[in-house]
């Protein structure tokens with residue numbers, strides 16, 4: 001019997017290794033538009049490219065968090081929300097105008113969330129849309145504000161779409177737009193490599209943070225943005241996660257991990273991913289990391 005159990009354990013371990021023990025949900029922020037637009041590109045082309053990749057890769061539903069103000073300013077971009085829904089992907093609330101909670105009172109910030117709801121209702125058409133992603137991952141510079149908004153969200157039936165895998169993917173979109181305009185393919189190839197190297201580094205960083213806080217891999221949620229370079233590199237990014245042993249799950253599945261019951265309950269001007277805030281809360285050390293800010297700033301200038 002004991003021998004049989006061990007064989008079962010072994011089979012389980014092999015299965016976990018083969019299928020990927022780590023699980024991650026992909027999410028996109030800032031619909032319908034994010035970052036600089038390269039020549040001959042449109043917001044709808046970018047979103048469509050992302051949607052095609054998600055379908056080809058057979059990913060579970062991927063939330064797109066949007067800001068209604070962009071549609072008010074540029075009505076044609078409403079086609080992005082329509083395309084997202086036509087592809088069977090869900091939408092979530094990212095507040096009306098992407099304003100920073102640090103600059104608003106709790107009541108003003110709550111009004112920003114509520115103002116986005118008519119568009120959510122329209123496009124989710126009877127399906128549940130009560131997921132909220134904080135702009136800039138800022139959840140309140142004071143504890144009082146943080147608690148007030150969280151309690152408002154709870155009263156209004158929202159769940160916070162927490163993030164715990166983030167490498168500032170959006171940093172590559174502006175240099176990419178410049179490089180496309182200059183037809184600099186060599187520089188684009190370098191952007192490709194540095195994007196994937198940084199994504200790879202942050203897999204290690206967040207897994208280490210997860211083991212520091214929880215002693216295990218939590219179910220991860222990756223923050224992405226609907227930018228031109230994000231769309232272009234998405235197939236390679238997903239391949240990287242698969243190669244690193246990840247399989248893809250929905251946001252709901254990820255956030256049902258008990259780790260998401262934790263509330264760091266700290267006021268923080270910088271905010272951050274849940275794991276970053278938990279590390280702060282417990283006075284632990286976040287793993288060292290780096291991003292190529294300077295290099296990206298100077299690329300194709």
Ligand SMILES: [Zn+2]
Nearest residue numbers: 029030135136
């Ligand atoms: Zn955002």
